[in-house]
Amino acid sequence: MRTMRIGIINYPTFGGSGIVGTELGLELQKRGHEIHFISYQLPERLKLEEKFTFHEVNILSYPLFKYKPYTIILAAKIVELFKKYKIDLFHGHYAIPHSTSLYLAKQTNNRIKIVSTLHGSDIHLLGLDKAYKPILETSLNNHDALTTVSNFMVRFIKKHYNITKEIKTIYNFVSPEKFNAKKRKKKTEQEEFVFSHVSNFRQVKRSPDIIRAFALVYKKHKNIKLEMVGSGPELEYCRDLAISLGLKDQIVFRGSLLNVPKVLCETDVFIIPSEIESFGLAALEALSCGIPVIASTAGGLPEVVKHEKTGFTAEPGNVKQLAQYMTILLEDNNLRQKFSEAAIKDARERFHPDKIISQYEKLYEDLLKK
Numbered sequence: 001m002r003t004m005r006i007g008i009i010n011y012p013t014f015g016g017s018g019i020v021g022t023e024l025g026l027e028l029q030k031r032g033h034e035i036h037f038i039s040y041q042l043p044e045r046l047k048l049e050e051k052f053t054f055h056e057v058n059i060l061s062y063p064l065f066k067y068k069p070y071t072i073i074l075a076a077k078i079v080e081l082f083k084k085y086k087i088d089l090f091h092g093h094y095a096i097p098h099s100t101s102l103y104l105a106k107q108t109n110n111r112i113k114i115v116s117t118l119h120g121s122d123i124h125l126l127g128l129d130k131a132y133k134p135i136l137e138t139s140l141n142n143h144d145a146l147t148t149v150s151n152f153m154v155r156f157i158k159k160h161y162n163i164t165k166e167i168k169t170i171y172n173f174v175s176p177e178k179f180n181a182k183k184r185k186k187k188t189e190q191e192e193f194v195f196s197h198v199s200n201f202r203q204v205k206r207s208p209d210i211i212r213a214f215a216l217v218y219k220k221h222k223n224i225k226l227e228m229v230g231s232g233p234e235l236e237y238c239r240d241l242a243i244s245l246g247l248k249d250q251i252v253f254r255g256s257l258l259n260v261p262k263v264l265c266e267t268d269v270f271i272i273p274s275e276i277e278s279f280g281l282a283a284l285e286a287l288s289c290g291i292p293v294i295a296s297t298a299g300g301l302p303e304v305v306k307h308e309k310t311g312f313t314a315e316p317g318n319v320k321q322l323a324q325y326m327t328i329l330l331e332d333n334n335l336r337q338k339f340s341e342a343a344i345k346d347a348r349e350r351f352h353p354d355k356i357i358s359q360y361e362k363l364y365e366d367l368l369k370k
Ligand code: GMT
Pocket: 015, 016, 017, 018, 020, 094, 119, 120, 121, 122, 149, 172, 200, 204, 276, 277, 278, 279, 280, 281, 282
């Protein structure tokens, strides 16, 4: 396989698309490709690395600008980097506004090859707004290749957008070195049983449902704890809810953490009850650590969590069902162990970087041949 020069454009924050973009770049780099990371700030997960090339997109201020035109500045950066480093292709993560910057760059220089991965709320929430939709459709229809992260997303895009280009599903992936069961502590019967949740606390995540379900479980089981990791618009509401239900000491809010594997080491069951979720990278990271997951049946989550094999899937918004599944897993050590072993096996078989990265490499090779 030829080595390629690849520009990766992503958000630098803790969100799933930013993480997938960064981890993809690092995995490609390990395989010998020359990677150029491009963003307005150093991506969080790159801060842990030693070797990488990062290009900052500087946003100039000007007295007339109330809103800075990032889309144009990023497009100009892509054109500049293409010329300077002879980059074979640019791959954007999260369509708004990256896919439009890529489209503008290609309009400026037709030899630039562009790929976008459509991750989640860029499509099932934000992109549906008429403020974005027509420009998004034009931008995506003029790409060299498009990918998304689940079969659910392919169906959703076909149903709601006028996209004529083929869209390929390439699942999120997880590194067994970074997320593994070996680091998990063996617990004694006396130790607290830990549920955890990692998210950006937006409404779509339905984080308060977990607190309400936890309150139901707590009526019978006192030796339990809930770890809530991340921050976002509903965090304060969740804190207040925990206090009002008398669970201040049982529920810990950790804020945004870089060291998610550390929390997972102490977790017995992971919960992700989203209203809609294109894939659920946080669920996959938990499965990779051998943690059974209770997910909702929404979006692409059932493609990741196998009901009654690696966890349970519950109707979004059904707090009683969530509490039932939490109780089953809490009370049945054997079932938890069975799910845990199946979770590790499934994460390695279906979502190992070796399996997923080669799909991206093939996609790149095919489009460069054209
Ligand atoms: O939309 C978000 O909540 C964040 C978003 C992002 O782009 O940062 O995450 C999405 O992309 C992840 C990586 O592909 C997926 O694993 C998440 O399921 C997806 N989130 C949603 O669809 C809500």
